[in-house]
Amino acid sequence: MRPHTPRRLPAFILPVLVVLASLLPNRLDLWFQDRLGQLLAQEASNDIVIVAIDEKSLAELGRWPWPRELLAGALDKLGNARAVGLDLVLAEPSANPESDQALVEALRRNGKVFLPAVPEVSNNQLVETLPLRMFAEAAKGIGMMDYPLDQDGLIRRTYLASGLGQPRWPAFTALLAGLPPPPMQLDTPVLNNRWQRRDERLLPHLDGKLGFPSLSFVDILNHNGPIAALADKTVLIGATASGLGDSHLTPMQPDWPATSGVVINAATTQALQNRSLVRPLDAAYLPPLLLGLTLLWQCLLRWRYREKSIHAAAIYSAALLAGGVLLLQLQQLYLPLASLITLLLLATVTDYFLQQSHFKRLALTDKLTGLANRHHFDDRFIFTLQQAQLARKPLALLIIDVDYFKRYNDHYGHAAGDDVLKKIAAVVEQATRNSHDLAARIGGEEFAILLPGASREQALDIAATLRQQLLLLQIPHQQSPVGRASCSIGVLSQVPQASDTVRSLFEKADKALYQAKHKGRDCAEIAN
Numbered sequence: 001m002r003p004h005t006p007r008r009l010p011a012f013i014l015p016v017l018v019v020l021a022s023l024l025p026n027r028l029d030l031w032f033q034d035r036l037g038q039l040l041a042q043e044a045s046n047d048i049v050i051v052a053i054d055e056k057s058l059a060e061l062g063r064w065p066w067p068r069e070l071l072a073g074a075l076d077k078l079g080n081a082r083a084v085g086l087d088l089v090l091a092e093p094s095a096n097p098e099s100d101q102a103l104v105e106a107l108r109r110n111g112k113v114f115l116p117a118v119p120e121v122s123n124n125q126l127v128e129t130l131p132l133r134m135f136a137e138a139a140k141g142i143g144m145m146d147y148p149l150d151q152d153g154l155i156r157r158t159y160l161a162s163g164l165g166q167p168r169w170p171a172f173t174a175l176l177a178g179l180p181p182p183p184m185q186l187d188t189p190v191l192n193n194r195w196q197r198r199d200e201r202l203l204p205h206l207d208g209k210l211g212f213p214s215l216s217f218v219d220i221l222n223h224n225g226p227i228a229a230l231a232d233k234t235v236l237i238g239a240t241a242s243g244l245g246d247s248h249l250t251p252m253q254p255d256w257p258a259t260s261g262v263v264i265n266a267a268t269t270q271a272l273q274n275r276s277l278v279r280p281l282d283a284a285y286l287p288p289l290l291l292g293l294t295l296l297w298q299c300l301l302r303w304r305y306r307e308k309s310i311h312a313a314a315i316y317s318a319a320l321l322a323g324g325v326l327l328l329q330l331q332q333l334y335l336p337l338a339s340l341i342t343l344l345l346l347a348t349v350t351d352y353f354l355q356q357s358h359f360k361r362l363a364l365t366d367k368l369t370g371l372a373n374r375h376h377f378d379d380r381f382i383f384t385l386q387q388a389q390l391a392r393k394p395l396a397l398l399i400i401d402v403d404y405f406k407r408y409n410d411h412y413g414h415a416a417g418d419d420v421l422k423k424i425a426a427v428v429e430q431a432t433r434n435s436h437d438l439a440a441r442i443g444g445e446e447f448a449i450l451l452p453g454a455s456r457e458q459a460l461d462i463a464a465t466l467r468q469q470l471l472l473l474q475i476p477h478q479q480s481p482v483g484r485a486s487c488s489i490g491v492l493s494q495v496p497q498a499s500d501t502v503r504s505l506f507e508k509a510d511k512a513l514y515q516a517k518h519k520g521r522d523c524a525e526i527a528n
C-alpha cells in the first residue's frame with residue numbers, strides 16, 4: 001500500500017465526459033422534453049383552419065393524385081383567407097399541361113398561397129425538392145418543411161431556415177405565421193452539398209388530437225363562391241386520409257395512427273404566431289454550461305455541504321429544474337435538464353464513493369509510512385491463516401524490528417527517527433512479491449510481512465534480500481556497533497495446523513526475533 005491523496009479531479013471531470021458523450025442519443029432528455037411539452041401543451045386556435053384531403057374527398061373526387069384543376073378550384077374559394085399553405089409537394093409536372101396552367105393561374109389570382117419545399121435523401125445526402133418553377137413563381141413564397149427524425153423515429157424539432165449549401169429557405173410555417181419572408185431565392189447558386197440548418201425549434205404540443213377546425217376539401221370545392229368563415233384565417237390544405245401516407249410520429253401522438261403533416265404544420269404555425277415556439281439551448285453553449293454548473297456544484301460542496309452532499313444535490317437539482325421551467329415559460333428556451341441533473345447526481349455519487357474509499361483507506365493505513373496498519377494486518381492475517389489451513393499450504397510471517405532505535409532517536413532526534421522509519425518501510429514494502437503479500441507497520445519501530453504460500457527457503461531469502469537492501473541504504477547510526485541502521489528479523493514458515501491461531505504464530509515469529517536480537521542483532525532467525 002502507498003500513501004493516498006484524495007482524488008478530486010475524476011469526480012468532476014468524469015461525469016462531464018459521460019454526459020457529453022451521451023448527449024446525442026440522450027433518451028432521458030427526450031423523454032423529459034416530451035413530458036414537459038405535454039405539461040405545457042397549448043389549445044388549438046380557431047384562427048387556423050385545415051382543409052383536409054380526407055377519405056370523404058377521395059371517395060367523391062376519385063383516387064389521388066387529382067387533376068390540378070381541382071386544387072385550382074379550391075384555391076379560388078379561399079380568396080379572403082389571410083394566408084394559404086398548400087401542403088403538397090408540386091415537384092412534378094402533371095400529364096396534362098393545361099391542368100398545371102390552371103393551377104398557376106389560381107395561385108396568381110389568390111396571391112397569398114405559400115408552397116413547401118422538402119429535403120429528400122438522394123445518394124445518402126439531403127437535397128432540395130422544390131415546387132416546379134412555374135408554381136414557385138406564381139406562389140407568394142416557398143418555405144422549407146424540415147422535420148428531421150430522432151433516433152426513436154419521432155419528430156420533435158424543426159428549423160426556421162434550412163437548405164442546401166446554406167439555410168436559404170425560411171420555414172414553410174414561418175411564412176404562414178406571417179414572419180417577414182425573405183425574397184424568393186430560386187436562383188441562388190448552391191454553394192456546397194451540405195444540408196444547412198439554422199434556428200432549431202421544438203415542435204409544440206397540442207391539447208387533444210386534431211384540435212384545429214377542419215373542413216373537407218370536397219366541401220370547399222363544392223361551395224358556391226368564397227367561404228365567409230375563412231375570412232382572415234390561416235388555411236392549410238393538406239392530406240389527412242391515412243392512405244396518403246403523410247403522417248408522422250410525434251410526442252403529441254407517439255403511436256399509430258400518427259399525426260398528419262398538415263396538423264404538425266398547423267401547430268407549429270400557431271406557436272410561431274403566439275411566439276411560444278420553444279428553442280433548445282444551442283449545442284455550442286452546452287459544454288461551458290455543464291462545466292460552469294459542475295464547478296459551482298463543487299464549490300458549494302467544498303464551501304459547506306460536504307457532509308450533506310445528497311441533500312444538497314436534491315436541492316440543487318430542484319433549483320435547476322425550477323430554473324429550467326422558468327426559462328421555458330418566460331424565454332421559450334429549453335435546457336437539457338435531464339442531462340444537467342444526471343450530471344449532478346453522477347458527480348455527487350462519484351464524489352461520495354471516492355470520499356468513502358478515501359476514508360476507508362485512511363482507516364487501514366499507517367499515517368507515517370503509508371503501509372498497512374496493525375488493524376489491517378490482523379484482519380488479513382486471520383483470513384490468510386484460514387485459507388492456508390483449508391488449503392494445507394505454507395504461510396510465512398516476518399517480523400522486522402529496527403535495532404537500537406531508541407539510541408537513534410536519542411542521538412539524531414525524533415524527526416530524523418521518523419525519516420528512517422519511512423525509509424525502512426519502503427524497503428519492507430519492496431520485499432513483498434505480489435498483491436497477496438502484505439507489509440505492515442505493527443508497532444513503533446516494528447514491521448511485519450505476511451507471505452501466503454512462501455516456504456522456509458523463500459521466507460529466508462526474502463528476509464536476506466530485505467537486510468541487503470537496508471545495508472545498501474547505509475543509513476548512518478553512530479550509536480550502533482555496526483555504524484549504520486540495521487534490523488533483526490524473526491522468520492516463521494509452516495503449514496498451519498488446525499490448532500494454530502494468529503496469536504500462536506505471532507508468538508513463534510516473535511520468539512525467532514528475540515533469538516536474532518539475542519545473537520547480536522542485524523540478522524534473521526527462523527522459528528523451528
Ligand SMILES: Nc1nc2c(ncn2[C@@H]2O[C@H](COP(=O)(O)OP(=O)(O)OP(=O)(O)O)[C@@H](O)[C@H]2O)c(=O)[nH]1
Binds near residue numbers: 401405417421443521
Ligand atoms: N522517531 C520515532 N520513534 C519511535 C516511533 N515509535 C516508537 N519509536 C521509538 O522507538 C524506540 C524503540 O525502543 P526500544 O523498544 O527500546 O528498542 P530499540 O531501542 O530499537 O532496541 P532493540 O530493539 O533492542 O534493538 C523508542 O525510543 C520509541 O520512542 C515513531 O513513530 N517515531
